[in-house]
Amino acid sequence: MFEKVVLPDEKSGFFPSRSPLFEQVKASIIKKIQQGVWHHDDVLPNEIELAKIFNVSQGTIRRALKELVQEGFLVRKQGKGTYVSSYEAEFDAFYSKFVPIKADDPAQKWKTYVRMTDYEEIAPTPRVCHLMGITDTTEVIIHIKRQHYSQLENKDKVDCFDELFLRKRFFPGLTRERFLGQKNSLYAFYQREFDITILHRRDILKAALLNAEQAKFAGVSLPYPAIIQQSQAFDINNNLVELRYLTTITDYCHYEALR
Incomplete structure (x- = not known):
């Protein structure tokens, strides 16, 4: 799914003869x-x-x-x-492609409002380097934490915890204030502000338990089950530009994907 597209040779301009x-x-x-x-x-x-x-x-x-x-x-x-493709102009198509969370109640749509809780620039950890293919340990990473509120049952209850790692060299000029100003969807924001089109994403889902801080904001007692989605997002040039962890409480929702 994430193999590089076969392009013509940079010098000769010719395609491999075997290509249809x-x-x-x-x-x-x-x-x-x-x-x-x-x-x-x-x-x-x-x-x-x-x-x-x-x-x-x-x-x-x-x-x-x-x-x-x-x-x-x-x-x-x-x-x-x-x-x-424009994720802002074609939001519904984007949403169905990249947001696999659905409300358990078919009469309701899963849509959240988001609050940012942390924004910082950090050096990449060994794990981030491994997952993002980073070889330069001095590269700057933008680390963002957010909380999602679905309003399906309790508007004050957090349903998802979102942690983002962005490679700053692909997002020049991104600041806390600029990030806070984005609306609608992150991928539309990336495309509009930085000309980054997220084309593919590799998702890994695992069952997990909330930590103490998450349980406090979610208003539940430990131990409490959740699903962690690890996502590696690739742009149109096959650069891995974003690593994301989304921890979702599935009391009123589920993951659904059409293959």
């Missing part, structure tokens, strides 16, 4: 998005124009676009054309 033609077109389109030729929420040329640009048939273009839509690079808008 539509795969070559896909890689070229991805390359243009990575280079900023086509930016998020930009509309692509139509199929006829793309066929001329890449010197291939419309059928080849159609197949390449279809797969890029399925993989999340592009989105089709009925009657308007094919656009580079």
